[in-house]
Amino acid sequence: MHHAITLDALRVLDAIERKGSFGAAAEALFKVPSALSYTVQKLESDLGISLFDRTKQRAQLTAAGRLLLEQGRQLLQAANAIEEAVQQLESGWETQLRIAKDTVLPLAPLLQQINAFNLLDKRVAITISEEVLGGTWDALIAERCDLALGASGDLPKGIFEYRLMGEVEFVFAVAKEHPLCLHKGPVDAAAISAFPTIIIADSSVSSPGRSSGLLESRQIIRVANASAKIQAHIMGTGVGFLPKHLIQSEIANGELVVLDCSVPRPNIPLYLAWRKGSSGKALGWFVDACLKSNWFNSY
Incomplete structure (x- = not known):
């Protein structure tokens, strides 16, 4: 024609x-x-x-x-x-890069890396998605992302490259006027069970969801991400463990109070992962940059 x-x-x-x-x-x-x-x-x-x-x-x-x-x-x-x-x-730079970030990681370090990447003047469309718990691995397995940040739990064998990013420390934190602030001694499971527990829902789509840090309580309230969970704690809607690095300012200004807790909540290692055989230059750049970032400062 x-x-x-x-x-x-x-x-x-x-x-x-x-x-x-x-x-x-x-x-x-x-x-x-x-x-x-x-x-x-x-x-x-x-x-x-x-x-x-x-x-x-x-x-x-x-x-x-x-x-x-x-x-x-x-x-x-x-x-x-x-x-x-x-x-x-043709030169090895992808036209798009999809990054799935677990909600337990702050966004600021990733945005800082994107600012630095933009100085390279490469035409790469970057998409950021937020995942929770098993959803971060699920996004990589289902090919909804090219790079997963903050993946935790069992490591899939044989199909991914992965590197340790660090460990998340959790603290038991409640609103400044919450009744548990009057509890004598370390808060135990019996004291916690009298109040609603705030948990973040697993975002897995194609894989079975999993739970983390569940506590016995009178009611469970599920929210979508870490920001919602932090807000629910501040407003006294419920209690539970929170990533210490995400609530430094709320602790400093008194919105949240960290209490001694006898219920164990071990640190959780977080991983950066991508598919074996992926060789795009943008992916390689972000792998190196994200491994050098400090994800556990307060932002």
Whole structure:
């Protein structure tokens, strides 16, 4: 199927409009003016319209010519983007990278790494998703992400590369006016059971969900992420363990109070993981950068 409008013709129109004359446009495009005149006249003939008002001394687009150029510039930008994407992919840089971050990790270190990555001026679309518990592994297994941050629990064997990021320390924290603040001595399971427990729901889609840090209580309240759990603790909605690194400011300003607790809650190791055989340069860059980040400072 023949189209009258070509990318070459659009480049000619764009140059003429920007430079103000056929001669200046021809010089910018390294062509002779007659070649540009022929391209414009053929386009006008094929479309049956006038693109330039030839009564003016300066090359001035008609309304139809203006519309064609405005729409055409979008096509030129798209064509340039396609060319850059193909060239970039050929050089080993992916066109997209999907990162699944477990909710127990703060977002700020990842955004800092993205800021640094952007300085490389690579056209890589980055998607960040938030997962919980087994959902982080699930996202990698189901190929919903290319890089998993903060994966915990049993490590899948043989199909992933993984590196230890560090360990999460949990503390038992409640609202500053919560009744448990009046408890004498370390809080035990019996004292905790009188109050609702806030837990974060596992985000697994294709794998069985799992639970972490469950406590016997009169009621369980499930929330979607760490931010919601922290807010629920602050408002006195319930109790439970929280990642210490995520609540430093709330502890410092008195919104949350850390209590001694006799119920064991061991530290949990977190891993960075990706599929074996993945060799994209963007993935490699983020693996190195994220391993150097301090994820357990307060943000």
